[in-house]
Amino acid sequence: MSTNDPEKLEASIHRLLRSLPDRKAPASLEARVLGELSRRAALPWWRKSYAYWPLAARASFVAASALAAALIVSGLFILLRSPGATAFASGVSQHFSWLVLSRELFAAASDRVRAVAAAIPPLWIYGAAGTIALCYATLAAICAATYRTLTFARQNP
Amino acid sequence: MRKYQDMVFTTSARLVKNDAQAEDISQEVFLKAYENFEMLSASPAAGGWLKTVATNLSLNHLQRYRNRWRFFSEFGGGSESGEDDSPGIEFAAPDTFFEGVDAEERRAWVEDALSRLPDHQRIPLVLYHFEDISYDEIASRLGVSLAKVKTDILRARAALAKILSRGGESMATLSH
Numbered sequence: 001m002s003t004n005d006p007e008k009l010e011a012s013i014h015r016l017l018r019s020l021p022d023r024k025a026p027a028s029l030e031a032r033v034l035g036e037l038s039r040r041a042a043l044p045w046w047r048k049s050y051a052y053w054p055l056a057a058r059a060s061f062v063a064a065s066a067l068a069a070a071l072i073v074s075g076l077f078i079l080l081r082s083p084g085a086t087a088f089a090s091g092v093s094q095h096f097s098w099l100v101l102s103r104e105l106f107a108a109a110s111d112r113v114r115a116v117a118a119a120i121p122p123l124w125i126y127g128a129a130g131t132i133a134l135c136y137a138t139l140a141a142i143c144a145a146t147y148r149t150l151t152f153a154r155q156n157p
Numbered sequence: 158m159r160k161y162q163d164m165v166f167t168t169s170a171r172l173v174k175n176d177a178q179a180e181d182i183s184q185e186v187f188l189k190a191y192e193n194f195e196m197l198s199a200s201p202a203a204g205g206w207l208k209t210v211a212t213n214l215s216l217n218h219l220q221r222y223r224n225r226w227r228f229f230s231e232f233g234g235g236s237e238s239g240e241d242d243s244p245g246i247e248f249a250a251p252d253t254f255f256e257g258v259d260a261e262e263r264r265a266w267v268e269d270a271l272s273r274l275p276d277h278q279r280i281p282l283v284l285y286h287f288e289d290i291s292y293d294e295i296a297s298r299l300g301v302s303l304a305k306v307k308t309d310i311l312r313a314r315a316a317l318a319k320i321l322s323r324g325g326e327s328m329a330t331l332s333h
Contacts, residue, residue: 006311013314017286020264025166026180030159033187040188 161204162187165211171283172215174272182218186211212288216298219280270320278313281306 045053053061079085117125165186170179189210190197197203271279281299284290292310296303 006314009314009318013317014286016267020267021260022163022167023170023264023268025162025183026176029162029166029180029183029187032180032184033191036184036188037191 161207164204165207168208168211168287169215171268171271171287172212172280173218174276174279178218179215182211182214185214208288212284212290216280219276220300267321270317273320274313274316278309278316281310282313282317285310 040048045057050058050061079088082088162183166179166183169182169186170176173179173182186207190203190207193206197206200206271283274282281295284295284298285292290298292303292306296306299306
């Protein structure tokens with residue numbers, strides 16, 4: 001029997017593939033699975049994921065998290081309402097005065113860059129962008145061709 | 158586990174084409190099965206569940222690898238196997254090659270032919286013929302168009318038949 005009819009070929013390939021027996025799994029598979037199960041079982045509960053923690057531990061964790069959140073929020077609230085809050089805020093802001101300086105430096109640098117960019121003719125910018133794109137495409141093409149050549153050589157020695 | 162390990166390993170190995178990776182995936186499948194032991198132990202659909210998980214994990218594995226190498230390996234869109242897989246050439250129907258060939262030899266021969274197919278043909282072919290997944294679902298699982306899946310499977314069948322027919326001719330030559 002010979003065929004170039006796609007339907008006959010499909011039926012024929014389907015019959016052939018479905019008639020194949022399963023491959024034998026490696027002998028090491030069962031030992032690996034059992035070993036991994038033993039390793040996981042030997043882990044203490046706090047090193048397992050949260051879903052595997054004992055119920056009491058999970059409940060305690062939720063309660064402790066809620067308590068910590070409540071303490072932090074109320075602590076901040078008390079701090080902001082206290083008489084020394086303004087002095088505290090100015091003390092903290094002194095530690096971050098470098099942020100203001102950085103912002104000014106960044107603004108000055110971007111002004112300079114903008115001025116230089118405005119002085120460059122647009123044709124130069126398009127030319128440079130085109131050259132970079134061309135180099136990138138060439139490099140990618142060389143890499144792809146090399147990869148395919150090496151892969152083909154490995155598959156068909 | 159012993160009852161299903163060959164099925165799980167085979168499902169994975171046919172998709173990823175690498176025995177070591179298939180063994181890793183099979184291990185992961187059985188670890189997930191252990192986590193769902195209560196649900197699976199009494200279920201008659203345990204085999205189907207294991208097969209589905211093996212397929213999904215294998216596809217996830219391939220997807221990760223594919224995203225990394227997609228551009229390079231599919232550059233130019235040619236056939237990686239070097240086989241001319243254009244359909245329309247008359248060739249013998251593949252199930253006629255194996256008259257008088259024992260099951261293990263047939264399995265090895267067809268598995269070898271399958272492994273020669275490029276990924277973009279082998280994976281949809283395996284999903285369609287072994288896993289009974291529809292064209293639509295294969296397209297959505299692999300993130301490609303329905304037309305590409307149909308074309309790839311059609312070409313994969315033709316390429317497989319051609320590889321097998323070449324092998325059949327050489328086997329016939331050897332036996333005479």
